[in-house]
Amino acid sequence: MQLNINGATHDVDVEPDTPLLWVIREELGLTGTKYGCGIAQCGACTVLIDGVATRSCVTPADSVAGLEIRTIETVEETEIGRRVVEAWVENEVAQCGYCQSGQVLAATALLSDIPNPTDADIDGAMTNLCRCGTYNKIRAAVRSVSEA
Amino acid sequence: MGVIDQLARRLGQAPVNVSRRGFLAGSGALVLASALPLRPVRGQEAAAEAPAVEAFLELRSDGTALLRSPFIEGGQGIFTAMAQIVGEELDLAPENFSVEIAPAGGPFGIMGGYRLTGGSMSTRTGYPVMRQLGAAARAMLVEAAAREWCVEASELTTEPGVVVHEGSGRRAAYGDLAAAAMNLPVPAAPALKDPADFRWIGTALPRMDVRAKSTGQQNYAIDVEVEGMLLAALRHAPRLGLTPASVTNQAEIEAMRGVHSVQMLDGAVAVVAEKFWQARRAIDAAEIDWTEGEAQWPMPADFSSAAFRDTLAGATGEVVEVEAAGDAVGTLEAAETVIEATYDAPYVAHGQLEPPSATARFNEDGTLDLWMPCQAPEMFVGAAAAAAGLEASQINLHQQVLGGFFGRHFLYATANPFPQAIALAKAVGRPVKLIWTREEDFLRDAPRPLGLARFRGAVGPDGPTALQVEVVGEGPTQRWYQAPPGQDPSATEGISGKSYAIANTHIGQIFHANPAVIGYWRAVGHSMHDFMYEGFLDELAQAGGLDPFEMRLSMLSGSERHRRLLERVGELSGGWTPGPFEAEDGTTRARGVAMASPFGSEAAVIAEVSVDGGEVRVHQVWVALDPGQVVNPSTVEAQVQSAVALGTSQTLVEELVYENGEPTASNFDMYPILRPDQMPQVHTAIVESGAPMGGVGEPGLPAVGPAIVNAVATLTGQRIRSLPLSKHDFG
Numbered sequence: 001m002q003l004n005i006n007g008a009t010h011d012v013d014v015e016p017d018t019p020l021l022w023v024i025r026e027e028l029g030l031t032g033t034k035y036g037c038g039i040a041q042c043g044a045c046t047v048l049i050d051g052v053a054t055r056s057c058v059t060p061a062d063s064v065a066g067l068e069i070r071t072i073e074t075v076e077e078t079e080i081g082r083r084v085v086e087a088w089v090e091n092e093v094a095q096c097g098y099c100q101s102g103q104v105l106a107a108t109a110l111l112s113d114i115p116n117p118t119d120a121d122i123d124g125a126m127t128n129l130c131r132c133g134t135y136n137k138i139r140a141a142v143r144s145v146s147e148a
Numbered sequence: 149m150g151v152i153d154q155l156a157r158r159l160g161q162a163p164v165n166v167s168r169r170g171f172l173a174g175s176g177a178l179v180l181a182s183a184l185p186l187r188p189v190r191g192q193e194a195a196a197e198a199p200a201v202e203a204f205l206e207l208r209s210d211g212t213a214l215l216r217s218p219f220i221e222g223g224q225g226i227f228t229a230m231a232q233i234v235g236e237e238l239d240l241a242p243e244n245f246s247v248e249i250a251p252a253g254g255p256f257g258i259m260g261g262y263r264l265t266g267g268s269m270s271t272r273t274g275y276p277v278m279r280q281l282g283a284a285a286r287a288m289l290v291e292a293a294a295r296e297w298c299v300e301a302s303e304l305t306t307e308p309g310v311v312v313h314e315g316s317g318r319r320a321a322y323g324d325l326a327a328a329a330m331n332l333p334v335p336a337a338p339a340l341k342d343p344a345d346f347r348w349i350g351t352a353l354p355r356m357d358v359r360a361k362s363t364g365q366q367n368y369a370i371d372v373e374v375e376g377m378l379l380a381a382l383r384h385a386p387r388l389g390l391t392p393a394s395v396t397n398q399a400e401i402e403a404m405r406g407v408h409s410v411q412m413l414d415g416a417v418a419v420v421a422e423k424f425w426q427a428r429r430a431i432d433a434a435e436i437d438w439t440e441g442e443a444q445w446p447m448p449a450d451f452s453s454a455a456f457r458d459t460l461a462g463a464t465g466e467v468v469e470v471e472a473a474g475d476a477v478g479t480l481e482a483a484e485t486v487i488e489a490t491y492d493a494p495y496v497a498h499g500q501l502e503p504p505s506a507t508a509r510f511n512e513d514g515t516l517d518l519w520m521p522c523q524a525p526e527m528f529v530g531a532a533a534a535a536a537g538l539e540a541s542q543i544n545l546h547q548q549v550l551g552g553f554f555g556r557h558f559l560y561a562t563a564n565p566f567p568q569a570i571a572l573a574k575a576v577g578r579p580v581k582l583i584w585t586r587e588e589d590f591l592r593d594a595p596r597p598l599g600l601a602r603f604r605g606a607v608g609p610d611g612p613t614a615l616q617v618e619v620v621g622e623g624p625t626q627r628w629y630q631a632p633p634g635q636d637p638s639a640t641e642g643i644s645g646k647s648y649a650i651a652n653t654h655i656g657q658i659f660h661a662n663p664a665v666i667g668y669w670r671a672v673g674h675s676m677h678d679f680m681y682e683g684f685l686d687e688l689a690q691a692g693g694l695d696p697f698e699m700r701l702s703m704l705s706g707s708e709r710h711r712r713l714l715e716r717v718g719e720l721s722g723g724w725t726p727g728p729f730e731a732e733d734g735t736t737r738a739r740g741v742a743m744a745s746p747f748g749s750e751a752a753v754i755a756e757v758s759v760d761g762g763e764v765r766v767h768q769v770w771v772a773l774d775p776g777q778v779v780n781p782s783t784v785e786a787q788v789q790s791a792v793a794l795g796t797s798q799t800l801v802e803e804l805v806y807e808n809g810e811p812t813a814s815n816f817d818m819y820p821i822l823r824p825d826q827m828p829q830v831h832t833a834i835v836e837s838g839a840p841m842g843g844v845g846e847p848g849l850p851a852v853g854p855a856i857v858n859a860v861a862t863l864t865g866q867r868i869r870s871l872p873l874s875k876h877d878f879g
Contacts (some may be wrong), residue, residue: 015405015429022425026379031371032364034551036501037586041816044501072364088362092354092782095790096223097361098501098551104362123825129816131501131552132223133793135827137786 001065005030006074016062020054021045023061024071032072032101036129043128046102047071053109053125072101081108083148087141095132102128107142116146204255204281205234207289211309211323213240216250218263219270220523221357222550222557223790224845225783226270228355230278232779233271236349237282237341239306240322247356249547252525253540264524266555266668268747268843271779275841283338285329292329293320308347352782357549369548370505370583372519377507377579378408380572381427382418384591385438387809388562388665389446392417393439401430410434411575413568415441420576424583444561445665447809453598454805457492457870460600460620460660467618467656468634470644474652479614483606487691489684490602491869493676495595495804496669497813499821502551503589506569509579514538519546519581520566523557528566531559535567536574554794555668560594560628562665587814594667595804597621599676601643603684606652607692611699612685614652617643622662623673633659638668642677642850647710647745648685648703664806670794674746674850679799679871682742682854687867696858697724697741709774709837710750714743717752717772720833724754728863731758737767740858744850748842749775755828755855757863762879766796766828766856771848773832776839788832788848795852797822801874820874 003010003020005028012027024033024047033056036044040055047056048070075081084107094100103126110117110125117125122142130138206214215234219226231245250256257263258277286306293311294301297318305312311320343349360366385391395401395417398410406426411418417436421427480486506520516536522528525545533540550557557564569582584592599621606614623639625631633639634657644655669675689696697718704710718724721739728738735758743752756768769792778784801820805812813819853871861867864878 014425018425022423026423026425029373030364031367034501035370035503035583037816039586039815039817042501075363085359085362089358092358092786094223094355094358094361095225095786096501096550096552097357097366098368100361101364126824129501129821129823131499131554131794131821133790133797133822133827134786135793135822135824136789136830138824 001062005069017060020056020059020061030071030073034098043102044099046105048105053106080112083145084108087144091137091141093134093137093141095134099130103138111145207326209323209326211321213245215245215247217247218250218256218258220249220265222553225355229271229779232348233278234282237279238286239308241308242348242353252529252545262526266523268846272841279340283340284335287335287338288329288332289322289325291332292325349779368502368551369519369521370502372507374507374509374579377581378420379424379427380418380420380580380582381431382416383431384416384588387447389443390438391415391441393437396435401433404430411572448663449809451663451809452807461490463620463658463660465658467658469656470634470640471655476614476616476652476654479652480604480606485691486606488604489869491680492600493871495598496798496802497593497595497804498554498556500552500554500556503584503586504565505583506566507581508569508573510573515542517544521548521550521557527559536570554670558668560667563592563594590814594665596669597662597666601680605688607688611702612650612688615650616654618656618658619643620658621660624666624668627666633657638673642674643681645745649706671846671849678744678850679853683857686858695726713750713752713772713774716833716835717754717770720831721754721770738859738863740855742851742854746847746850749847751847751851753851753855755859757859759878762877764860764873768829770831772835773848774835774837775842775844777836777841781834784834784844785832787844789830791848792830792852793822795849799853799856801872803872
């Protein structure tokens with residue numbers, strides 16, 4: 001099947017129901033997208049599909065053929081994504097960092113949709129788990145983008 | 149006696165006194181290797197290659213430095229702290245450092261011949277050594293310049309990255325002096341800076357790894373790619389102790405796309421395939437018959453955590469004394485107001501977000517390369533050599549930055565995937581990367597042991613007069629390092645080692661073996677015992693009609709450090725608030741207080757809670773942390789945030805339940821961890837009392853739980869003696 005990932009079309013030869021996560025990691029070799037739980041609980045595998053933050057570990061590859069898939073590797077190619085990364089760096093959000101690819105993409109999707117999110121908007125969109133507990137810094141970084 | 153506890157004992161009261169001579173002579177380590185290719189040094193040939201593996205520090209001709217950290221980065225910010233300490237004495241800005249993990253073996257055992265990353269030990273043990281390292285390197289650079297310029301070294305000073313001769317105005321960049329400096333003898337006793345002159349130590353420098361970690365560029369063990377490797381997924385026996393008898397559809401799954409083979413392991417079945425998802429798909433389809441096998445710690449088929457809790461509650465046996473003062477028993481017998489309570493805390497899983505993995509490759513020369521997460525490289529090398537039937541010298545361990553650890557990546561028999569990866573690589577004759585799914589991680593994690601303690605206390609008008617505690621169970625240090633009852637801090641710390649003055653005290657341990665494969669979890673014994681002790685202390689205050697904050701202050705009258713810390717957290721919270729109150733948003737809230745003395749540091753915490761829809765909500769947490777002195781206040785603040793998150797998480801929602809010898813949860817759906825919308829605001833005061841440097845990564849955690857539970861008791865009148873709060877109804 002053909003998948004549009006990070007602006008390029010890729011021919012991938014996988015079982016149709018292979019989770020997008022493993023197509024990205026194993027067929028394309030893009031390891032910035034992380035495996036955390038495999039059941040859409042933690043959000044470490046978040047990618048953008050037509051701009052929507054999506055948990056790729058439960059997304060069958062054949063369900064997203066023809067859609068625009070963006071991973072963390074190209075997040076800075078959009079203005080919002082660039083500003084989110086900058087905010088993450090400025091706020092020194094990361095600790096172990098394993099969840100942060102997903103967090104950055106979730107924030108990018110939120111701020112692309114709602115430039116000035118309320119606390120409730122943030123609660124609704126930023127649901128990815130972080131075992132290091134960087135939640136307050138994540139919120140501060142999202143705020144700093146919306147207020148910039 | 150466990151490694152961590154040995155170190156804690158040795159280091160708890162005083163900073164490590166590594167003999168500089170021993171350190172340098174024993175290691176031959178202080179190598180200034182300039183970047184290759186070396187510029188020819190006058191009168192001699194350039195060395196073909198720097199002795200890189202043995203070098204702590206390479207100073208390159210471009211003026212940058214490579215530091216090999218004995219400690220592993222797993223989110224705690226240790227790489228940045230190490231660069232700050234070395235850079236301070238070397239007089240080279242930390243931003244000019246790159247830091248990588250020092251390989252196993254060699255001179256990196258700076259904890260008296262060995263090292264590990266844990267026990268909140270890294271900065272306090274690394275601090276004196278890294279200062280000496282930087283100072284020695286700086287002295288060698290100065291000496292190299294002195295010789296080149298034919299002046300006395302005492303006439304020279306440094307600015308960051310530059311040696312300066314003020315008399316003549318001459319200047320030389322470190323990079324230009326590196327090659328000459330490398331050939332000089334290592335100074336016997338380099339002068340250390342006066343801390344008053346510190347430029348970077350004590351400063352909130354940014355972490356070095358934030359951009360890589362914000363853009364998906366940081367690699368972890370799970371991302372390792374080795375040429376020609378196969379991928380493996382496995383399924384463990386549902387109960388530890390069972391082993392596979394047969395895979396009834398083996399031919400069928402071996403015919404699945406990409407599958408190389410099905411492999412029977414001790415207690416598990418693995419599928420090896422071209423891709424991980426192919427292996428996963430096949431192992432999910434496997435129909436496996438299990439039979440009783442051999443295991444060092446087989447789970448009883450009827451084991452349940454609920455029944456085990458009751459067993460501990462009723463356990464009798466020898467009470468091995470841990471701490472005693474005065475006459476606790478006599479005072480309790482004579483006292484007017486005596487209360488008793490039993491507290492318990494559940495098994496908890498590590499839940500580090502990176503699932504465990506290991507990659508193994510046998511090489512033609514008989515050596516074995518391994519890529520995996522680990523907190524104790526030399527121990528892992530020893531265990532890997534045993535698993536592979538090789539000598540330790542034949543193991544090349546490539547340590548990886550950790551996607552969280554919290555104690556997950558110590559050596560725990562059945563909890564580490566590398567022996568299986570070794571077996572699989574041997575079986576298929578190719579490199580193999582084995583990834584445990586999240587489900588397999590839950591199944592074979594080494595959780596914090598379920599713990600229980602029985603308290604009796606007497607209280608008078610001026611506070612507690614007697615305390616008798618029996619801590620029942622087994623600590624991980626007895627399990628893994630044979631610490632006997634009474635001498636295993638991990639089994640009692642947080643009930644033992646408290647800072648309050650109670651004239652008549654008896655703390656004892658009743659050993660009772662834990663059937664589960666138990667491990668170290670962030671803040672270890674403190675993570676549950678301080679909850680028990682501080683909860684009971686509030687019960688004593690209530691029984692005596694005393695305010696819990698004021699009572700604690702009076703119990704600390706002998707220690708100015710502790711009194712000040714408690715006062716500090718009170719001030720930070722805007723003044724101690726004794727009873728329930730109405731908040732601005734109309735909710736009724738209450739606050740609780742607790743203290744802890746973990747890992748050489750001191751902590752005081754106040755938490756503010758409300759009850760919403762029958763569930764406890766934690767709004768704010770104030771933490772005053774006194775680690776003696778700090779290297780990077782920004783990192784310390786981040787670690788407090790992290791410790792509050794994990795402390796709140798285990799208090800509110802975490803509990804690994806066993807039934808029929810198996811955990812009932814296998815993923816984050818059935819084992820919730822703290823969500824973003826449950827995270828309290830955190831207010832931190834770092835107190836540098838000047839006491840010997842203590843730990844930072846764990847000490848923020850232990851007092852969080854009891855502060856929350858004490859607040860809940862004030863708000864609801866319900867005294868919770870069994871965690872987590874989510875199993876209680878506050879409707």
